[in-house]
Amino acid sequence: MELTPENWVENHGDFLFNFAYSRVRYRQVAEDLVQECFLSALKSRQHFRGESSERTWLTAILKRKVIDFYRKQTTKSDSSEDSFSSPFIKEGPFQGRWLRERSPKPWSPTADEHLNQEEFMGVLKVCLDHLPENWRAIFVLRFIEEMESDEICKELGCSASNLWIIIHRTRLKLRECVEKGWLK
Amino acid sequence: MVEMSGMKTTLIKGLNKLMLTCDGASLLMDQSGFVKLSCIKWTQLKMHLMVCEFCRDYLKQSHIINSHLAHMGSVEAKNLTWKLTEDQKMRLAEVVEKQLNKP
Numbered sequence: 001m002e003l004t005p006e007n008w009v010e011n012h013g014d015f016l017f018n019f020a021y022s023r024v025r026y027r028q029v030a031e032d033l034v035q036e037c038f039l040s041a042l043k044s045r046q047h048f049r050g051e052s053s054e055r056t057w058l059t060a061i062l063k064r065k066v067i068d069f070y071r072k073q074t075t076k077s078d079s080s081e082d083s084f085s086s087p088f089i090k091e092g093p094f095q096g097r098w099l100r101e102r103s104p105k106p107w108s109p110t111a112d113e114h115l116n117q118e119e120f121m122g123v124l125k126v127c128l129d130h131l132p133e134n135w136r137a138i139f140v141l142r143f144i145e146e147m148e149s150d151e152i153c154k155e156l157g158c159s160a161s162n163l164w165i166i167i168h169r170t171r172l173k174l175r176e177c178v179e180k181g182w183l184k
Numbered sequence: 185m186v187e188m189s190g191m192k193t194t195l196i197k198g199l200n201k202l203m204l205t206c207d208g209a210s211l212l213m214d215q216s217g218f219v220k221l222s223c224i225k226w227t228q229l230k231m232h233l234m235v236c237e238f239c240r241d242y243l244k245q246s247h248i249i250n251s252h253l254a255h256m257g258s259v260e261a262k263n264l265t266w267k268l269t270e271d272q273k274m275r276l277a278e279v280v281e282k283q284l285n286k287p
Contacts, residue, residue, distance in 0.1 A: 005284055009277045014267045021266040022257075031272050035279055042283045088207040093196040096205025104241035107248070124252055142218075143250075144257040149218060168211045175245055 001050035008038055012055050016062050023066050023140050025129055033069060037062040063145075067155050070137035074156045084169050087176060105179060123181035127174050135170045142167060204232040209239045213246060 004011070016037060020030035041048075041061050048057055087102035089095055098104070128136060138156070141147045147155075153163055204212070209232040212225055221229065233240055259265075268276070 005280055008280060009268075009273050013273055013276060014264055017268045017272070018264045018266045027266075030266070031268070031276070034268075035276055038276065038280050039283060042280070086207070088205070093193050096207040098206045098238045103238040104245055106241055107245060121252060121256060124249065124256065143253045164211070164215060168214045171214050171246065171249070172210065174249065175242065178249065179245070 001054065003041075003045055003048055003054055005038075005042055005045070008041075008054075008058070012058055015055065016058060019059060019062060020066060023144065024069060025136070029069065033062060033065045036065050040065070067141070070134075070141065071156050073137050074134040074158065084173070087172055102176065104175065107179070107182060120178075120182060123178055124174075126181065127177035130177065131170060131173065135166055135173075138163060138166050139170050139174075203235075204228045206232075206236060206239055206242075209233070209236065210242050213239070213243050217246075217250065 013034065016034045017030055020033045021027065024030055024033065037058060041058055044061075048054075052060075087099055089097050089099055128139070131139065138152060138158075141152050141155070142149065149160060149163055152158075153160055158166075209229055212221060212229045215221065216226075216229070233243065
């Protein structure tokens, strides 16, 4: 199988853009990543052995670019640590229990009856988009890319305990956001 | 009366050491889908879930969010939800062409 770089944009542009956008959620960043992917692919095209399809090969390169982007995001210092507001009581004999006003409320049974219920999916997407960059990065790698936790730690250079804390905080934030949007 | 209140506080603190807090239980629930919990942690979590209605709701809601996330990933990948604009396509094509024509 031979590569046809002159047709890459036409043949794979939308597919690769969709792949990148669904992970980074910014049009400009997704476009930049696709561009970087094409440039890297052109530079290393002599290594293409034709064992996989052109699209599979390009997607693998793009996936690396997305992970590199995530790595930059997670190493950037941001205020997500400070801005996390725990839904648990912070001190006293009831430390670690849910704050009553922020405790989970029962959801409508329809939330789990209709998996592709558009309204619920819409709320979930908005909540994902509002997560801090570095939290969403870890979340996407774990839940969309289905990467193992040790693999994520290796890629992003974080400790396992730190990874679990971020996943836990992300889930708490996501749950609360979905609940607010869903029960509205 | 003061002594009773003090005893109650000590008792609650003691129980907190034995029992998981909601914070600890929700962390274990988040981990349990991906790593195998030790027998002790698993038992602690089950005990906590027996007495805590909020955490039972948290567990149910986590399952709902998980299944929707998995579904969302596959739908977005399959459906080409987001596409390049014509301008973006032109820009990318130019970059590729420029690189191809480099001596």
